[in-house]
Each structure stands twice: as structure tokens, then as C-alpha cells.
Amino acid sequence: MPNRLGQGFCPANFGDRMANPVICEVTRGNVVESRHRGSVAVVDADGVSVLAIGDVERPVFPRSAVKVIQALPLVESGAADAFSFGDRELALACASHFGEPAHADLAKSMLARAGLSMDDLECGAHWPAKSSATRKLARQGGSPCPLHNNCSGKHSGFLCTCVHLGIDFPGYTGRDHAFQRELTGVMEEVTGTAHAVDNCGIDGCSIPTHAVPLRNLALGFARMATGAGLSAQRAEAAQRLFKACTAEPFFVEGTDGPCTALLKTGRGELFAKNGAEGVYCGAMPSLGLGMAVKCDDGSMRAAVSVFTAVAARMLRDVADVGPALAAMANKPLLNRNGWTVGEVRPVI
Numbered sequence: 001m002p003n004r005l006g007q008g009f010c011p012a013n014f015g016d017r018m019a020n021p022v023i024c025e026v027t028r029g030n031v032v033e034s035r036h037r038g039s040v041a042v043v044d045a046d047g048v049s050v051l052a053i054g055d056v057e058r059p060v061f062p063r064s065a066v067k068v069i070q071a072l073p074l075v076e077s078g079a080a081d082a083f084s085f086g087d088r089e090l091a092l093a094c095a096s097h098f099g100e101p102a103h104a105d106l107a108k109s110m111l112a113r114a115g116l117s118m119d120d121l122e123c124g125a126h127w128p129a130k131s132s133a134t135r136k137l138a139r140q141g142g143s144p145c146p147l148h149n150n151c152s153g154k155h156s157g158f159l160c161t162c163v164h165l166g167i168d169f170p171g172y173t174g175r176d177h178a179f180q181r182e183l184t185g186v187m188e189e190v191t192g193t194a195h196a197v198d199n200c201g202i203d204g205c206s207i208p209t210h211a212v213p214l215r216n217l218a219l220g221f222a223r224m225a226t227g228a229g230l231s232a233q234r235a236e237a238a239q240r241l242f243k244a245c246t247a248e249p250f251f252v253e254g255t256d257g258p259c260t261a262l263l264k265t266g267r268g269e270l271f272a273k274n275g276a277e278g279v280y281c282g283a284m285p286s287l288g289l290g291m292a293v294k295c296d297d298g299s300m301r302a303a304v305s306v307f308t309a310v311a312a313r314m315l316r317d318v319a320d321v322g323p324a325l326a327a328m329a330n331k332p333l334l335n336r337n338g339w340t341v342g343e344v345r346p347v348i
Contacts, residue, residue: 099128
């Protein structure tokens with residue numbers, strides 16, 4: 001059937017060219033109950049491979065993992081400064097937030113500074129991802145709105161950039177919109193790979209998302225961390241966004257979120273961002289490395305476990321960071337009574 005690209009979407013053959021190895025196991029008692037296959041890429045800013053597990057050339061959709069790259073125009077255009085955005089606003093622009101009250105309120109504030117409202121958002125609405133926030137909203141007789149969408153911060157950043165640049169913003173989520181064309185160029189430059197119609201899909205929040213090799217995602221994050229291959233202005237914007245997320249990790253995800261925990265524990269040595277369908281990306285600025293993880297079956301619990309384990313290994317010599325990350329890699333599996341009955345563990 002036709003989609004928003006105006007044609008029948010027949011993606012490239014992303015089928016198995018090789019069987020990826022098991023990178024994570026889930027145990028129950030002394031027995032392995034589930035196994036997750038996937039791939040891991042760690043590269044430097046020149047594209048030199050430091051670690052490659054599985055097929056790192058297979059295209060994957062990064063989804064929300066690349067929001068920090070998509071936030072570059074917000075800073076580069078001067079919009080962030082024009083609307084007096086600080087670390088919290090910039091972190092929310094990079095976020096997959098839980099829809100907690102502080103998240104929704106901040107997105108509303110960002111829009112208001114540009115003379116906009118939630119009615120201008122094209123991301124759609126859903127209940128807050130945090131169950132406590134959903135229950136609170138329901139008790140108050142409320143209903144979900146676009147501000148609760150986990151991508152509302154990113155979309156607010158898009159809209160504010162459009163207003164600042166004088167770009168007509170209705171339809172800003174469409175691939176052919178002027179802002180999306182600009183964003184596509186940014187993504188291509190940072191990741192070093194084409195973002196074309198034949199590798200394009202539509203994300204959950206309605207913007208285009210492109211399937212690119214896992215290695216290129218890692219390369220993009222290495223470039224963001226080091227500034228290599230980027231203009232001075234873009235490199236400065238990347239550093240500002242990384243620092244904002246590290247300073248305000250709650251606004252990148254939320255209460256008890258694994259991404260928030262990784263940013264806190266990383267203390268600036270690790271940038272981490274979850275995507276969807278088993279994708280996790282990040283960077284280790286002091287090492288000049290970028291990393292990307294993909295679990296074939298879309299498991300996020302496996303992806304975060306593997307991402308954490310690899311980051312711990314790479315940062316093993318960084319006191320109070322490497323060991324702390326290593327302790328987070330194996331996650332206890334709890335039953336309804338809170339008993340530990342197994343664990344989620346990386347096996348790479």
C-alpha cells in the first residue's frame with residue numbers, strides 16, 4: 001500500500017547475510033531460558049574498527065538512538081540561544097522521555113517560548129511511558145496528549161528551529177519538508193552514509209528514519225564525541241548537547257530509566273542513548289570511540305545489557321566508571337514477589 005513517501009515501500013533485503021552470534025542470555029535458576037543474537041560495532045572517528053561482533057554492515061533503523069544528532073540544527077541555527085534554552089531543554093530535545101509531569105511541562109515551555117502550543121506537534125499522543133505518571137494522569141481525569149509522547153522534546157526542538165529560521169512548519173514531519181531535508185543532510189554528514197528513499201521508513205513519531213549499517217552509527221557517535229570530520233560549529237554543538245545530557249540525565253529518559261542511569265554512572269565518560277527494537281548507541285569521548293548495538297529480535301533488555309558490558313570493558317581503566325558499569329551489566333530477573341529468579345547477562 002502507498003505510504004507517506006508516496007510509493008509502495010519495498011525495503012532493501014535486510015535479511016540474514018550471516019547468523020549473528022548470541023550476545024545475551026536470560027537465565028531462570030541454573031538454566032538459560034532465552035538467547036538473544038545481535039551485533040556490536042565500536043569504531044574511532046576515522047572509521048577504524050576497535051570491536052566488531054556479528055554483521056556490522058547490516059542496515060538497521062537507529063530510531064530514537066540518533067536524537068542527539070537530530071538536535072544539532074537546534075543549536076547550530078542559534079535557535080537554542082534565541083529561546084534561552086539551557087541544559088534541561090537541550091537534554092529534552094535529545095530525549096526518549098517517560099512522559100512524567102516535568103517532561104511534559106518542559107516541552108510545553110519550549111513551545112511557548114516560540115509562540116507555539118502542543119497543537120503544533122505532529123508526533124501523536126500516547127500515555128506516559130512511566131506507569132506512575134499514567135496512573136496520576138488517569139486519577140486526575142486527564143487523557144494523553146502530544147506532550148506525553150516520548151518524542152515531544154525532539155519535536156519541540158524541531159518546531160523551535162523552524163520558527164527561528166522562518167521555515168513554514170506545518171507538515172514538518174514529511175520527508176520532503178524543508179526541515180527534514182536539512183536534517184537528512186546532517187545525518188548523512190555525521191554518519192557518512194546515504195539516507196535515501198530506498199532505505200527510509202517512518203518512525204513511531206512520524207518523522208523519516210533511515211536504515212544504515214551499524215558500523216556507520218558507531219562512526220557517527222565517534223565523530224560527535226571528537227568533532228573529527230565535522231565543522232567547528234557542528235563539533236561545538238555536539239559537545240554542548242553531550243554535556244547537556246550528562247548534566248540533566250533525568251530529562252533524557254526519566255525516573256529509574258536505564259539510559260538515565262548510564263548517563264549518571266558514566267560521569268561524562270559515557271554518552272548513551274536508547275533507540276527502539278534492540279538498538280543502543282553511544283560514545284566514549286575520552287577514548288574517541290563510538291558504539292552501536294543491535295539485538296536481532298528487538299530486545300531492549302538485551303541491548304542495554306550488552307551496551308553496558310562493552311562500555312565497561314572499554315572504560316575499565318577509568319576509576320569509578322568502568323567498575324560501576326560492569327556491576328550494572330548483569331541485571332537480576334525478578335518475579336512478582338521481588339525474588340531474584342535469574343538474570344539478564346551479556347555473553348560476548
